[in-house]
Amino acid sequence: MARVFNFGAGPAILPEDVLARARDEMLDCDSTGMSVMEMSHRGKKFVAIAEKAEADLRTLMAIPENYKVLFLQGGASAQFAMIPMNLSSRGDGSADYLNTGHWSEKAIAEAKRFMSVNVVADTQSSKYTLLPAAHELAFNPHAAFAHYTPNETIAGVEFDYVPDTGAVPLVADMSSTILSRPVDVSKFGIIYAGAQKNIGPAGLTIAIVRDDLIGHAGKDVPAMFDYKIHSSNGSMYNTPPTYAWYIAGLVFERLLAKGGISAMTEINERKAKKLYAAIDQSQGFYRNPVAVNARSWMNVPFILKDDALDKPFLAESEKAGLSALAGHRSVGGMRASIYNAMPEAGVDALITFMHDFAQRHG
Numbered sequence: 001m002a003r004v005f006n007f008g009a010g011p012a013i014l015p016e017d018v019l020a021r022a023r024d025e026m027l028d029c030d031s032t033g034m035s036v037m038e039m040s041h042r043g044k045k046f047v048a049i050a051e052k053a054e055a056d057l058r059t060l061m062a063i064p065e066n067y068k069v070l071f072l073q074g075g076a077s078a079q080f081a082m083i084p085m086n087l088s089s090r091g092d093g094s095a096d097y098l099n100t101g102h103w104s105e106k107a108i109a110e111a112k113r114f115m116s117v118n119v120v121a122d123t124q125s126s127k128y129t130l131l132p133a134a135h136e137l138a139f140n141p142h143a144a145f146a147h148y149t150p151n152e153t154i155a156g157v158e159f160d161y162v163p164d165t166g167a168v169p170l171v172a173d174m175s176s177t178i179l180s181r182p183v184d185v186s187k188f189g190i191i192y193a194g195a196q197k198n199i200g201p202a203g204l205t206i207a208i209v210r211d212d213l214i215g216h217a218g219k220d221v222p223a224m225f226d227y228k229i230h231s232s233n234g235s236m237y238n239t240p241p242t243y244a245w246y247i248a249g250l251v252f253e254r255l256l257a258k259g260g261i262s263a264m265t266e267i268n269e270r271k272a273k274k275l276y277a278a279i280d281q282s283q284g285f286y287r288n289p290v291a292v293n294a295r296s297w298m299n300v301p302f303i304l305k306d307d308a309l310d311k312p313f314l315a316e317s318e319k320a321g322l323s324a325l326a327g328h329r330s331v332g333g334m335r336a337s338i339y340n341a342m343p344e345a346g347v348d349a350l351i352t353f354m355h356d357f358a359q360r361h362g
Contacts, residue, residue: 008324053249101152
């Protein structure tokens with residue numbers, strides 16, 4: 001069966017050449033006579049795989065030396081708890097959060113289990129179709145940290161600026177935007193991301209943590225939730241998700257070979273622009289509900305002029321090899337996730353289908 005263009009939000013599409021290489025190495029990785037899945041995580045071969053993956057990620061993102069790169073488990077959702085567990089002893093013990101979507105909501109709810117939370121901005125009344133302007137944000141200069149989600153996967157909103165929190169560490173959930181464009185890591189205290197969108201398979205979470213934010217967990221924090229424990233053990237305090245780590249390493253290697261993040265930026269911006277143009281120029285048949293200055297490059301939601309057409313659209317698009325276009329159950333409509341691994345040909349095929357569908361049902 002031919003591969004489809006997978007527009008799912010996560011677990012998401014992976015580069016076909018990465019999958020092909022993993023297939024070829026499935027039974028015998030680098031003449032070891034075994035799969036990566038069978039290797040000891042402390043053996044020389046896997047340690048070399050892990051070290052190269054970290055080195056390549058550091059190169060891709062220009063990660064400064066005073067940051068640790070942790071390869072963890074539990075998804076971004078575990079980080080919702082892990083961050084306050086590790087940082088709540090700093091400053092006045094409170095945290096500032098921006099509520100701009102579903103994942104921000106979850107992060108806030110989890111943080112409230114451990115500390116006082118101040119919601120600096122809340123766009124829920126707009127159904128998360130807007131984002132606050134930079135000048136509207138007033139952060140507590142004594143907070144332990146400030147948290148935001150640069151890209152909200154479900155609503156399809158994305159910040160076009162990095163909030164200025166002064167000396168307060170800025171924490172960012174970059175699950176759906178990491179590696180899609182350059183990021184100045186030095187502006188952040190912590191960057192974390194679930195792998196299953198732009199990095200690799202589900203099961204791996206990456207946390208990039210500034211050194212001075214490590215070692216503040218209270219004595220009651222479980223070892224598996226303590227950044228210092230993971231940092232001191234090279235992310236191998238317990239058995240890590242070795243195969244996901246390996247696949248992530250292949251993705252990093254591929255990105256470097258393709259010109260790095262700057263090359264991906266050009267492609268991602270072009271993909272997003274042409275898809276939004278197709279929506280905006282459809283004479284109302286399709287509509288994107290998000291404010292233009294808050295549109296995501298990675299997750300593009302759109303609504304058909306008549307929701308009775310949703311089921312035919314999804315059925316016909318599946319037959320056309322365009323998979324997983326249904327919007328999140330909480331918002332409905334459609335959503336095309338166009339992460340790094342989505343080839344431009346996939347976006348072109350979607351645009352062609354959308355135009356044809358509108359001609360037939362308009």
